[in-house]
Amino acid sequence: xxxxxxxxxxxxxxRRFVKLLDERASVLHDRHDVRCRIVGVTTARHGAAFDxxxxxxxxxxxxxxxxxxxxxxxxxxxxxxxxxxxxxARHHTATACAEGRVVLIETTPLDVTxxxxxxxxxxxxxxxxxxxxxxxxxxxxxxxxRDLAARAAAAGRRFFFEGAVMDGIPIFNxxxxxxxxxxxxxxxxxxxxxxxxxxxAMERGRxxxxxxxxxxxxxxxxxxxxxxxxxWDAAAKTAALINVLMDGDATPLTVAREGxxxxxxxxxxxxxxxxxxxxxxxxxxxxGGLLLGRVAPEELHPGDPLAQLDGLQNGLLLETDVxxxxxxxxxxxxxxxxxxxxxxxLITIAKQGxxxxxxxxxxxxxx
Ligand code: HSE
Numbered sequence: 001x002x003x004x005x006x007x008x009x010x011x012x013x014x015r016r017f018v019k020l021l022d023e024r025a026s027v028l029h030d031r032h033d034v035r036c037r038i039v040g041v042t043t044a045r046h047g048a049a050f051d052x053x054x055x056x057x058x059x060x061x062x063x064x065x066x067x068x069x070x071x072x073x074x075x076x077x078x079x080x081x082x083x084x085x086x087x088x089a090r091h092h093t094a095t096a097c098a099e100g101r102v103v104l105i106e107t108t109p110l111d112v113t114x115x116x117x118x119x120x121x122x123x124x125x126x127x128x129x130x131x132x133x134x135x136x137x138x139x140x141x142x143x144x145x146r147d148l149a150a151r152a153a154a155a156g157r158r159f160f161f162e163g164a165v166m167d168g169i170p171i172f173n174x175x176x177x178x179x180x181x182x183x184x185x186x187x188x189x190x191x192x193x194x195x196x197x198x199x200x201a202m203e204r205g206r207x208x209x210x211x212x213x214x215x216x217x218x219x220x221x222x223x224x225x226x227x228x229x230x231x232w233d234a235a236a237k238t239a240a241l242i243n244v245l246m247d248g249d250a251t252p253l254t255v256a257r258e259g260x261x262x263x264x265x266x267x268x269x270x271x272x273x274x275x276x277x278x279x280x281x282x283x284x285x286x287x288g289g290l291l292l293g294r295v296a297p298e299e300l301h302p303g304d305p306l307a308q309l310d311g312l313q314n315g316l317l318l319e320t321d322v323x324x325x326x327x328x329x330x331x332x333x334x335x336x337x338x339x340x341x342x343x344x345x346l347i348t349i350a351k352q353g354x355x356x357x358x359x360x361x362x363x364x365x366x367x
Contacts, residue, residue, distance in 0.1 A: 001353055001354055002096075003101050004037060004093050005040075006105065006131065007038060007041040007104075008041075008082050008085065008104060008108060008122050009042075009105075010107075011219070013136050013338050013339055015061060016336060017342045017343065018061070019061070021036055021343065034350040036346065038057065038060070039089070040055075040085045041060060041085075043064075046067075047070055048070070049070045050089075052088075052093055082125075083125075089131070097129055098130055100157065101353070102130065103133070104134070106123060107135070107136050109223035110137060110138050110224075111224075115143055115251075116142065116251075119135070120139065120140050120147075123140045124148065130155070130157065133158070134342055134349070136163035138233070138239075139236065140161065141164050141243060141244065142236040142237070142239040145240065146243065158349050161240070161345075162344060162345050163341030166189075166316060168338065168340035169328060169337070175245055182321060183320060184245045184320055185320060187284055187319065188282070188283040188306065188316075188317050189282050189306065190314050191238070191282045192237070192282075194212070194228035195228055196280065196313065197215055197311050198211040199260065199297075208263075212225060212228075212229070220334065229260060230257070230259035231257040234280055235252040235253075235293070238252075238282040238293040239251050242255075245318070246291055249291075256293065257296070260297055271299050276299040276300060277299070277302070278298070278299055279307065305317060305327055309329070314330040315327065315329045315330065316328045
């Protein structure tokens with residue numbers, strides 16, 4: 001199957017993703033019969049490019065690294081925004097759109113101040129144009145999951161977001177594919193790598209500032225790192241988990257939230273001296289008919305699986321009605337893992353497309 005990719009956002013995750021696409025090209029082709037080409041990219045500060053015959057990954061990355069526009073001309077060409085990208089795609093890849101072979105890869109930064117926009121619009125418009133959507137941005141699923149899932153179903157397209165929580169470690173896929181007869185009753189997790197890295201670094205004598213700077217340099221902290229520090233990233237992930245796994249209607253704003261700025265080295269060491277560890281814990285549970293989400297630093301008992309998580313590690317404990325508690329740990333987190341989530345969603349879309357075609361299902365949108 002041939003897939004044409006449109007990228008909105010070309011930050012750390014997207015750049016790692018396009019490299020991973022090249023690195024795994026033979027696996028995609030030999031094992032999954034998928035061939036991909038990037039036909040369009042828009043960026044916030046490096047212009048935009050579109051070529052229906054495919055753009056060169058190496059050239060895009062070189063131009064980005066050199067600071068010039070990714071189309072090789074002057075930067076920030078007026079009007080070359082997301083609407084421009086979609087209109088180029090509608091015009092030049094109409095057949096591929098109609099056949100369900102165009103995928104929007106949405107990796108714009110998390111912004112909690114605008115109710116999930118403009119990322120939600122990116123998803124809506126792409127679905128309307130006939131593209132599938134994969135996002136690593138938490139905003140669409142945290143603010144607009146129900147609406148977007150319904151729009152995707154009506155359009156006969158996929159809306160996937162595995163990279164939104166715990167990078168490439170399967171959470172949404174795992175529940176969708178392997179826990180179809182279980183209810184998720186509650187969950188607890190450590191879902192933000194930046195704050196876990198800072199707390200671990202402070203336990204080891206490093207400063208908060210030093211550890212945060214390292215996460216910013218590594219491209220793991222959010223573009224606006226206060227989203228990590230103040231718990232917004234974890235609250236967005238909590239809302240996403242509530243909406244998808246528990247059929248809730250949360251947003252990051254409805255999740256009770258406390259970040260880690262008030263955690264001092266003294267508090268971290270004091271907890272350690274008592275055999276405890278402070279971790280930023282995200283959780284949700286049902287109480288009196290309501291689904292309550294919470295993000296807050298907690299002192300964890302050494303027997304708690306979440307207390308074992310160091311540095312970039314993340315973990316999620318799902319309490320189910322049938323299987324008891326199912327734990328998922330991410331012991332190696334990072335950019336490659338987030339990029340991998342996009343890749344794995346892409347393969348799922350290709351496989352489902354092939355399966356639908358073999359069964360003779362139409363990929364055309366519902367009337
Ligand atoms: N800023 C996020 C984190 C990136 O630190 O976990 C991955 O969602």
